[in-house]
Amino acid sequence: MLDFFNSIFGHNSDCVGVLDQDLTFIYANSALVSLMSDIKNSRDIDFGVFSINDLDGSLVFKIMDTLEKGNANTIYTNKCHCSVTRFVLDCDVYVVIMFVEVGGILKQLKCDLEYYKDLSRKDPLTGLFNRRYLKEFPLRMKDCFCYDFIFFDLDNFKNTNDMYGHSFGDKVLIGIADKCSSLISMSDELYRISGDEFVLIRKSEGDVNKLLKKMVFEISLPSPHSLTHEIHVQMVSFGVLECISTYEIRNKGIMNVIAECDFNMYLNKV
Structure with a gap:
């Protein structure tokens, strides 16, 4: 399964992740893992240890709507701009998220890092x-x-x-x-x-x-x-x-x- 997703999204320069019906990441390409490693402040991160809330909690309800209705959405939030697509593979339902713009996430990350650096x-x-x-x-x-x-x-x-x-x-x-x-x-x-x-x-x-x-x-x-x-x-x-x-x-x-x-x-x- 992971090889299948990697063959499709592995070389994509945008951040791409695949969620299951519980909104748990089961796949993240290297661009998304790199972004998450910055957010989690760790170079060696397993994509399974982070959730969509780490990126942008306001996405959750919009992604759930996509899961239920089966339509493709373009989602805008204060932090990012992404496309969300529902698909079925071997009777299992998944959601593919492609983050087109993550500037808000990185901006917030930079603010958080400066805050905690000053605090320390x-x-x-x-x-x-x-x-x-x-x-x-x-x-x-x-x-x-x-x-x-x-x-x-x-x-x-x-x-x-x-x-x-x-x-x-x-x-x-x-x-x-x-x-x-x-x-x-x-x-x-x-x-x-x-x-x-x-x-x-x-x-x-x-x-x-x-x-x-x-x-x-x-x-x-x-x-x-x-x-x-x-x-x-x-x-x-x-x-x-x-x-x-x-x-x-x-x-x-x-x-x-x-x-x-x-x-x-x-x-x-x-």
């Missing part, structure tokens, strides 16, 4: 970049620049959570992320890499100490608890490495550079 590199609480994206920094850095690394954490933040609750602690973290984001340029990258630990990477331009003073001022601004109305003042500690070359970053490894910053912060605390 962001901290869900603060919206800052996360540790995963930090590890990829060497892939993005420009060889013509040197970089400053600023590691900072919140002093006695565990006590803040214990005293005021984790909900208040989350608000403190979000507020600090917003405040620090407002102080940096578009080319800087600010990360939350764990509970109360943050990393800022910036091109080695301007006075780092001037930026640190601004950050200390903004972070330490008093914030009242919404229920107790107690005033909370958050202090912060920094560890800095200035003017680090791309060669040094690659040679040491990005996480070892961060570890040095962390150690410098420890020295500043003691």
Whole structure:
């Protein structure tokens, strides 16, 4: 059966699939498998593991109508344009779908991929970049620049959570992320890499100490608890490495550079 379908549709440059009466794909030509592998984000995909809903759920009822009435339809949806034909082979009923235009599907796929890519590199609480994206920094850095690394954490933040609750602690973290984001340029990258630990990477331009003073001022601004109305003042500690070359970053490894910053912060605390 598959050989029969492949002899007819195998070399077609359009995406062609054959569905049984349960709207399950029993055949997909290479063009359709390639499209589905993009959608499923897998190069080695068996056409049996995807359904018409993966392509365009709005096609289902129109295809069912073709199955029942036996006529051929040209179907337009927001995602695609396809021809649907019912045929009977060895007393079994099938539907052949030829996708003439799949631009909508690919456009939606591109949007979905960008959305999930952005989601995978962001901290869900603060919206800052996360540790995963930090590890990829060497892939993005420009060889013509040197970089400053600023590691900072919140002093006695565990006590803040214990005293005021984790909900208040989350608000403190979000507020600090917003405040620090407002102080940096578009080319800087600010990360939350764990509970109360943050990393800022910036091109080695301007006075780092001037930026640190601004950050200390903004972070330490008093914030009242919404229920107790107690005033909370958050202090912060920094560890800095200035003017680090791309060669040094690659040679040491990005996480070892961060570890040095962390150690410098420890020295500043003691």
